[in-house]
Amino acid sequence: MTTTRSSPATSEAASTAVLQLDxxxxxxxxxxxxxxxxxxxxVVGFEKLPPIDGSAxxxxxxxxxxxxxxxxxxxxxxxxxxGVQLSNGAAQHCRVRYRFCEDxxxxxxxxxxxxxxxxxxxxxDAAGVDAGALLRATEIAYQEIFDVLRETEHRHLIRIWNYLxxxxxxxxxxxxxxxxxSARQLAFRKSGQATVGTVPAACALGSPAGSPISIYFxxxxxxxxxxxxxxxxSAYYYPPKFGRHSPIFSRACVLHEAAGTNLFVSGTxxxxxxxxxHHGDVGAQxxxxxxxxxxxxxxxxxxVGSARYSxxxxxxxVYVRQPSDLGAIEGALSRSLPSSTSIVYLRADVCREDLLxxxxxxxxxxxxxxxxx
Ligand code: 3EB
Numbered sequence: 001m002t003t004t005r006s007s008p009a010t011s012e013a014a015s016t017a018v019l020q021l022d023x024x025x026x027x028x029x030x031x032x033x034x035x036x037x038x039x040x041x042x043v044v045g046f047e048k049l050p051p052i053d054g055s056a057x058x059x060x061x062x063x064x065x066x067x068x069x070x071x072x073x074x075x076x077x078x079x080x081x082x083g084v085q086l087s088n089g090a091a092q093h094c095r096v097r098y099r100f101c102e103d104x105x106x107x108x109x110x111x112x113x114x115x116x117x118x119x120x121x122x123x124x125d126a127a128g129v130d131a132g133a134l135l136r137a138t139e140i141a142y143q144e145i146f147d148v149l150r151e152t153e154h155r156h157l158i159r160i161w162n163y164l165x166x167x168x169x170x171x172x173x174x175x176x177x178x179x180x181x182s183a184r185q186l187a188f189r190k191s192g193q194a195t196v197g198t199v200p201a202a203c204a205l206g207s208p209a210g211s212p213i214s215i216y217f218x219x220x221x222x223x224x225x226x227x228x229x230x231x232x233x234s235a236y237y238y239p240p241k242f243g244r245h246s247p248i249f250s251r252a253c254v255l256h257e258a259a260g261t262n263l264f265v266s267g268t269x270x271x272x273x274x275x276x277x278h279h280g281d282v283g284a285q286x287x288x289x290x291x292x293x294x295x296x297x298x299x300x301x302x303x304v305g306s307a308r309y310s311x312x313x314x315x316x317x318v319y320v321r322q323p324s325d326l327g328a329i330e331g332a333l334s335r336s337l338p339s340s341t342s343i344v345y346l347r348a349d350v351c352r353e354d355l356l357x358x359x360x361x362x363x364x365x366x367x368x369x370x371x372x373x
Contacts (some may be wrong), residue, residue, distance in 0.1 A: 016081040017103040018260035019053075019218075021315060021362050023073050023344055026050065036078075039086060041099050042106035044075040044161075044216060047347060056088070058097035060108035060216050062163045062317065063207035067326050069347040075344075077106050077218070080260070089148060095141075096148045103258070105154040108216035108372050109144060111137040122130040131172035135183040137213050142187030145217060155217040157193075157200040158253045159264040163214040167206030167349050177204065178243035185245040195248050196236045198226055202249035205269030205362050206349030218264075223234070226250035227303055229296045233274040239371055242274065242352075252296055254304060263300060263363035267319070268292050269355045282325040282356040286332035289359050312338050314361040319348040321356045329357055 019041075029043075029052065038089035043052055050072065052059050066073070078088070089098040089107075098107035113133040113198050149155055162184075167177045188195050200217070207214065228234050229251040238246045255262040270278050270285035271292070278284035290311075297309050318333070320326055326345060333343065350358045 017079045017084050017101050018081045019104060019258065020078045020080055021261045022076045024076050026072050027066050029074060039080060039084065040106060041077040041086065041104065042077055048108045050074050058099055058108050059162055060110065060214060062161065063211040063214055064163060064205060064346040064348040066151060067320055067323055067347050074288060079104060087365045089152065094144045094147060096144050098148055100152055100154060105152055105219045107145065107148060110212040110214045111141055112212040113137045122143060127209040128146050129177050133174055134179050138180050138183035141213065141215050142178065142230060143191060146191035146193065149219050154221050155341060156220045156223050158220050158255065159201045160202040160215065160217040162202060163207045165207050165211040166209050167351055168353050181243050181247050182205065182245040185248055188248050199236060199248050199250050201253040201264040204351050220255060222256055224256060225254045225303060227252040227254065227296065227300050228291060230299055231272055231292055231295045238274050246307050250315065252300055254300060261362050261364045265293060265296060265361040267358045267360045269350060269358045276352055276354045280355050283328045283332050285356050286329050289357060290336045293359065293361065308365045309363045311336065312341065314363045315342040316359055316361045317344045317346060319346050319350060319358040321350055323347055325356055
């Protein structure tokens, strides 16, 4: 693969990069200086691509509409710190857009399944996209991501966000999420990646019919620490009743010695062990999810050897299956989080039909409080 870089990554920038996550309005983004933009790694819109020039920075969208607010906001990933230099990747024969500094890489890829040639007969209509097209699109996406990471030597995928249209719909007798899991696992294996243990934090949500598959990710040069939740079966060990091939993700990932945003909590739901609990009760599902995130934070703090992370230091994204549940979810969260907490609510299908809500989070520390890391 041939990669063009605007400038080579310099090694003296190592360990000075501070990752920052902000949720900004269009006006805030428009008012930022050229110097500020230089340090942007990537921008993610929600319901649609934000109207930003994508030639300098990867711009993508999860295609999940925002709930409970009308202003368009974006998720902005930036690095700060003296001497940090960013470069763009524009690999040929590859759909991944990416931008990186010495320590960290942001990338995104979108693929429209409907435009892929598959072995089966072309169906023509949007609703009839077949299993083969989804399997193939997922495999291509992951293979191209791993190719980029090998090329730039940001070998450690730390966090990956997966959005697929109609995640719960059946295609050729299997749920599309389960097909995605099969293709994801196959792609990990084919690229020589571990499929248990050192696997990225992740989420997988459904977007509206007709959306492209949209995947974005962060990768690091240094090996991160993956954390599992003592209350939950590791997803890569889920029993086969949840699909022939297990999902490949860790419950959380912590970046070593990094200041700034360095904790990534995967999409978390009302699952204890491997079973969904509180069927049909969105308030109870929300509370159980927060108990899960609390237990995970305790485990992160135990592993890093200091009480660095707490619920009120996190930024949240909350995926809501039924918009009419928004009030109940907000009510439940207001009891466990301070009112100043950053929470973005998004409308999305969750990857088990019985899950009504899924919550992900990111956390930061100043690095100086680091214990054993
Ligand atoms: C769960 O705990 C809920 O397939 O990448 C959460 C995070 C979930 C990531 C994924 C799925 C994924 O199983 C669903």
